[in-house]
Amino acid sequence: MTDATFRKDSDRDSTLLSTVPLAAYVLQGLFHNLYGIVKFIPSPIGDFLRLGVMRLFGARVKFSWIRDGLTVYYPWRLEIGRNCWINEYCHFNAYGGIKIGNHVLMGHRVSVMSDDHVWEDADKPILTQGRVAAETVIEDDVFIGANVFIGKGVRIGRGSIVGAGSVVIKSVEPNSIVAGNPAKLIRYRNPPPSLPLKGGGDV
Ligand SMILES: CC(C)(COP(=O)(O)OP(=O)(O)OC[C@H]1O[C@@H](n2cnc3c(N)ncnc32)[C@H](O)[C@@H]1OP(=O)(O)O)[C@@H](O)C(=O)NCCC(=O)NCCS
Secondary structure, three states: OOOHHHHOHHHHHHHHHHHOOHHHHHHHHHHHHHHHHHOOOOOOHHHHHHHHHHHHOOOEEOOOEEOOOOEEEOHHHEEEOOOOEEOOOOEEEOOOOEEEOOOOEEOOOOEEOOEEEOOOOOOOOHHHOOEEEOOEEEOOOOEEOOOOEEOOOOEEOOOOEEOOOOEEOOOEOOOEEEEOOOOEEEEEOOOOOOOOOOOOOOO
């Protein structure tokens, strides 16, 4: 923060527009304004309204319970299957795409990312260096504990459990129980869930 340019409004504007394509920026703004109206409406009515606004902006969401306070960026790159429970105050940044399967249970305040900042050039502000994107996938029947962070490009295999407060930056094999920062395997689930999952599954 020693560089004075960080504090100039004119520089802030130009960096914003150069790192975010204009159409996406405008669409994102429209989405935020409309979604903001329904973002904190309590469940269950709020769940339906949030689902509807996300769909209006291109999210492919089947019927799932979307609790209040969920923040979504780039809803048109977000996919959520059926009968998921997304608890309060989660955060999805779908810049690189986020795919969530069926019957996924997510505790409160879970962050799911699909991009990261580029920071290789130490002589330039990080904000001007663009972003690197990779799709993040959470397969069917995954249970994610509260306050978990899931980094870009991670795939969490079907039937897995992620312990509360974990930081997941590497993919997780199906039917694993992982926890910690960084998340490590505790053990595999025993017995493994039957295939195919009752109620269907395709992620
Ligand atoms: C991950 C979890 C499912 C494991 O439960 P469990 O099988 O009963 O695990 P145990 O208590 O036997 O712990 C096994 C080991 O994992 C560790 N561990 C368990 N949960 C952990 C967590 N969240 N973070 C870090 N380590 C964890 C334990 O310390 C223990 O380590 P040790 O063998 O070195 O002593 C559970 O701890 C958890 O985090 N559940 C999520 C709860 C939640 O967020 N609910 C939200 C409701 S929607």
